[in-house]
Structures are given as C-alpha cells and as structure tokens.
Amino acid sequence: MKRILLTLALFTALIAGVMAQAPNLMNYQAVLRNAGGNITPNHQAAFKFTVHDGSSSGTAVYVETVSLTSNAVGVITHNVGNGTVVTGTIAGINWASGSKYLEVEMDYNNGTTYTSMGNSQLVSVPYALFAANGPAGATGPAGATGAAGAAGATGPTGAGVTGPTGPTGPTGSGAGPTGPTGPTGPTGSGGGATGPTGPTGPSGNNGSNGSAGVTGPTGPTGPTGAGVAGPTGPTGAAVTGPTGPTGAGITGPTGPTGAGGGATGPTGATGATGAAGSGTVSGTLNYVAKFTPNGTSVGNSLIFDNGTNVGIGTITPGAPFHVATGSSEISRFAGGSSSWVSYYSGANYLAYWGHYSVNATTVNDFDIGTGGSNTTGNLNFVTGAASKMVISGVGNVGIGLNTPRTDSRVTIPANATAVTNVLYIYDSLLQTNNLINLYAQDGNAINIVKEGFNYGVVLTKDYTGSSVEPLYVYGNLSGAPAARIASGNDWAAEFDGKISIVDPSAGTGKVLTSDGIGNAAWADVPAATGFKASASTTPTLVGSTVVFNTLDFGNGYNTTTGEWTVPATGVYHVDASVDFTGGTSYQRISVYSAGNYMASGVAVSSASDHTATISVDLAFTQGDIVTIDRFAGGAALGSYNGCNFFSAHRLY
Numbered sequence: 001m002k003r004i005l006l007t008l009a010l011f012t013a014l015i016a017g018v019m020a021q022a023p024n025l026m027n028y029q030a031v032l033r034n035a036g037g038n039i040t041p042n043h044q045a046a047f048k049f050t051v052h053d054g055s056s057s058g059t060a061v062y063v064e065t066v067s068l069t070s071n072a073v074g075v076i077t078h079n080v081g082n083g084t085v086v087t088g089t090i091a092g093i094n095w096a097s098g099s100k101y102l103e104v105e106m107d108y109n110n111g112t113t114y115t116s117m118g119n120s121q122l123v124s125v126p127y128a129l130f131a132a133n134g135p136a137g138a139t140g141p142a143g144a145t146g147a148a149g150a151a152g153a154t155g156p157t158g159a160g161v162t163g164p165t166g167p168t169g170p171t172g173s174g175a176g177p178t179g180p181t182g183p184t185g186p187t188g189s190g191g192g193a194t195g196p197t198g199p200t201g202p203s204g205n206n207g208s209n210g211s212a213g214v215t216g217p218t219g220p221t222g223p224t225g226a227g228v229a230g231p232t233g234p235t236g237a238a239v240t241g242p243t244g245p246t247g248a249g250i251t252g253p254t255g256p257t258g259a260g261g262g263a264t265g266p267t268g269a270t271g272a273t274g275a276a277g278s279g280t281v282s283g284t285l286n287y288v289a290k291f292t293p294n295g296t297s298v299g300n301s302l303i304f305d306n307g308t309n310v311g312i313g314t315i316t317p318g319a320p321f322h323v324a325t326g327s328s329e330i331s332r333f334a335g336g337s338s339s340w341v342s343y344y345s346g347a348n349y350l351a352y353w354g355h356y357s358v359n360a361t362t363v364n365d366f367d368i369g370t371g372g373s374n375t376t377g378n379l380n381f382v383t384g385a386a387s388k389m390v391i392s393g394v395g396n397v398g399i400g401l402n403t404p405r406t407d408s409r410v411t412i413p414a415n416a417t418a419v420t421n422v423l424y425i426y427d428s429l430l431q432t433n434n435l436i437n438l439y440a441q442d443g444n445a446i447n448i449v450k451e452g453f454n455y456g457v458v459l460t461k462d463y464t465g466s467s468v469e470p471l472y473v474y475g476n477l478s479g480a481p482a483a484r485i486a487s488g489n490d491w492a493a494e495f496d497g498k499i500s501i502v503d504p505s506a507g508t509g510k511v512l513t514s515d516g517i518g519n520a521a522w523a524d525v526p527a528a529t530g531f532k533a534s535a536s537t538t539p540t541l542v543g544s545t546v547v548f549n550t551l552d553f554g555n556g557y558n559t560t561t562g563e564w565t566v567p568a569t570g571v572y573h574v575d576a577s578v579d580f581t582g583g584t585s586y587q588r589i590s591v592y593s594a595g596n597y598m599a600s601g602v603a604v605s606s607a608s609d610h611t612a613t614i615s616v617d618l619a620f621t622q623g624d625i626v627t628i629d630r631f632a633g634g635a636a637l638g639s640y641n642g643c644n645f646f647s648a649h650r651l652y
Helices: 125-133
Strands: 026-031 044-053 059-069 075-080 084-087 100-107 115-122 287-291 298-305 310-312 321-323 339-345 348-355 367-370 379-383 386-391 397-399 511-514 520-523 530-534 540-542 545-547 550-554 570-581 586-593 596-604 610-620 625-631 645-650
Touching: 026 100, 044 075, 059 075, 367 379, 570 586, 570 596, 570 625, 586 610, 610 625
Parallel strands: 310 321
Antiparallel strands: 026 075, 044 059, 044 100, 059 084, 100 115, 287 298, 298 310, 339 348, 348 367, 379 386, 386 397, 511 520, 530 550, 530 645, 540 545, 545 625, 570 610, 570 645, 586 596, 586 625, 596 610
C-alpha cells in the first residue's frame, strides 16, 4: 500500500479570547504536502487530534476527528474543539495537572486509516483555559506602590448593604500613635440607621507597618461615602512586583467615610487586613450544597451525607455509597483507551474491570477479573451467594465446584441432583457447522475414562431420513491407523450388524487378510490352485527325482525336470504314488523341497508290483520348488497302470 506523507509547515495552538468564559478552542494550521513533498492545494484529507496527559503516550483525555480541505496555497486551518468528538471534552481537560501533548494523525485519502504526523507538548498558551475555570491560586506577596496612574472611570455602585460603623475611639490629647485598625464587623441584614461619626483626633506619627494578613474574600462594593477625600500620598519608588492571580472571593462592603472637619494629615501606612466577616447560608440538614442558577445563593444537591453513609437519590443510604434511581442507567464510567475501576481489600489490589489487559487491543474490548499482582486469587461467578463457576489464577475453569483441577483447563463434575446431562450442546437451527471442534497439537484431543456401569461413549443418531454415519473418524497419517481399539481382556470390539470397510483395494469377491503385524487389506480370493501329473508308462529319473511325463490338469509342474513351483502361499494337500518291481529291501518316496524331506511313504515287498504312497497336508510358500524323491532299495520303477502320479491342491 502506497504511503502518503504529510509535511507540517506551521502549528499554532492558542486559546481564543480567554475572558469571562473561555471558548474552549485551539487554533491549528498546517501546510498539506503529498508523498513527493509537493504542496497539494484544494485537497481533502481526514485528521485525528488527540490530547495526551502526562507524556506523548499518556492517557488520551480528548480525541476528535475532522475532514479538512486545503486552500489554494495548500494551507489547512482548524479550531481543535469543533471536530467530531470521540473521547472527552476540551472544557473537561484538567490543565492544572501535569503536562499535555497534542498528537496529530492524518489519512491523506480522507478515510479512517490514520498515520501519526507527530506529537508536541502544549506549552503556556493553552493553560489559559485553566484560568477560566480553575481554583484560585495562593495570594502573591504585595508589591510596592507604583506611580499613580490616571484616574479610571468610576465603576457602578455596588448593591451591598452598608453595615453599621463601629464606635470611634476617644481623641488623644496629643500626637500619640494611631492604634491598630479593629476587625471589620459582620455585614448587617440592612435597614439599621448609621450611627454618628465621632470627632477626628489629631494625626499621630506614622505607626510601623503591620504584617500582611491573609486576604479575605472580596465582598460586594458598598455605596460611596460623602466625606472629602484626602490628598494622595507620595508615589513610592519601588519596582512593582508580579501580580498574583485574582482570588475568587466576593468583595466585602466598604465602610462609610467619616465626616472630617480638621485638617487632613499625611496618609499613614496601610494596616493589616482584618479577618473575613462571618456569613450564613440556609439549606436542609445533611444535604451537600450546590449553587443555584442565579449563582449567588446555594441550595440542596442530589448528594445526601448523614456523616456515616453517602446517598445519591436517597436520604436513607444503607452503605458508605448508595445510589438509588428510577432510571434505566444507574451509573456511567467513561475512560480512555486504557482505563479501569480497581477493587482493593485494605492495601491489597485484588481486581478491576475496564480496558487494560494486553488482550484488550481494540476500543471495544472489555476486561473483568483479577489484577496483575494477584496471581493466586480466583475469579468466581456466583448465584445465591455460592460459587457456580470459578477461573483459577492460571486460567483453569471449574463449573459446579470451588476449585478447578490443576491438570485440566475445564472441569465439570456430574454431582448435581436432577441433572441428566453434564454438558448439553444443541443446534436448534439445523446448521452444517460443527457443534464441537477440538484441536490438539500434541497429546490426546479427547480422553474419556469411564468407571462403573453403563457405556463410556454412546453415539445415537435417531433420524431415518439421513444416510450419514453418526461416527466418522478421519486420519491423514503416515504408517499409522486412523483409529485404534484396544482392550485389556482380549475383547476389543463387538459389532451387532453389518460392517462396511471401504478401502481403495476393496472389490467384489475379495477377502480381508492381514500381514504379519496385523495390518488388514482386501485381497483377491486365490483361484483354485492345483495340478496332477502322471506316467502311463514307466516314469523317468533325473537324479533321484521321479519325473511324471504327462500333466493331466493344472499348471506349475514341469514334465521335463519333475519340479512343481508353488503358485501361492498356503496349505496344500499332496498325494503321490510310485510303482516298484522287484527288489529285496524297502522302497521309499519322499516330498522334497528346499533341501528338506517333508513327508515319506514306504513299501516293503519283493513282489513284481508294489507301490509306495504319500497323502499329507503341507504348508508352502509361493515360489517353493517341490519334487518326489525315491529310494528304490534295489527295485526298479514299474509301470502298473494308474499307480504313478503326483498331485497337489491348495486347501487355504
């Protein structure tokens, strides 16, 4: 896939007009270039903006997407905050906590396959957002008085009620030091008459500056008094120190100006600010207060705190945190691409739910279970406050028991009452998919151990409309069978019905045979094998081998050498008869093969005609050479009709 590159020429991020209310937007500008580095005007591309918390790979606290088109000179401009929000809000970013980084991703083809263009830390300007809604900072030290500026326009008269003026102390008899300023009294409820102003005493020497007190909340501005303003003091020569942030308190009321009569003395040093006056609000017991829509008074929120338990939507919380609602959705947790809710037992981290594990690779994945440091705890699924399924720390599953077997991934005991099937899998849609598909790279895919009565495995297919077998075993092995049935008591299998053995060698009229190690195969039934050879005259001799010169039927016998070549391995019935004449000792014939005398027949007589016969069953191997050998004992071979023959036929 061809990769399109984007060269960013310019990036600016600033807050547009942070005043009474921040617009919560950040300006972004760049030059769009193609993979060759050429500026691409009037081209539409898709962008993804992500604000990361703490580092360039930190939690995404805000994500938006937008489709932008470059102008005639290839420049794209966008206000981050006006796109399609994926996660979070600009206003919800906690600018006061840690550094923030802005990552820009782009799909040059205006799709959703984004490529990261870079990640930059936001510095200084975006933090003006924090000043719009953050908490008040600590009061900075007071700077020296700067040069007097031109008088500004008079602000509107505040609406606060003027509280009563405290009593004026007695006038000193001379130029004694001015006493410290007393604390400002609480603001009255209004309506009381202003007390008379006491006479102004002569100005004393300037007292030493008191230590700066903590600035109290600013109350509303009171009405301007009617007294004559004294002259402005001389301008201090010190350099103005940095101004601390403005506190969020309400300005307290300004006391009335006294009605002077004597000459105004030089302005003394400013005394310490008095303690804040006390105030009161009204509300209902145990409710957490909230500001009402007018912003100047408080009322009851939905949170109820009785000192022991906290409730939302209830005034009788029965737990440390109790939520009661009639809504379908009771609570909502919204997090980033890696966020979760943790559960601790004391200081021990046990479990969590959320989006965290290495297997949660997409935004739609969800985790629930034990934490990474909890390697021995089990995950239990319970009904009736009792565990019905458990997953151990190593991933073994047990259903219907408290502790899974350590040698099994899944354990299901059949010890529940009124349970017919331990596991029941049913395809109600009559699909062609597999109900169970087991794969084992090594070891047994299925190992069934049956104890007691009844069968270990029962396969039943009760559907007469199907010709598909209920059991199908397939093996693609080299030199090994697809199935093996073994028994410890010499009774491996019993078949009640027909047996069909399909093999490429199968054919009509064949029989099932086996080799020396028990491998079975279909083989042709050997044709009836046999022969008979005879001599109508006196037989001839080749050495000691009797040669019968006429082949009556069959094949495999050589009428020249007297040798019979066994056509197939098996057990044969052999008959032989040889006529002798004369002689003074016994006469013998033998079946001879491979250097061995396998059977013999003897005749003892000196009569003119007597015969030696053999009738025996012998086992031969295909290709064996078999002859009839004679020991005449001084007798000659005779020619009595029908007494000289050699025959054999296979029994099995």
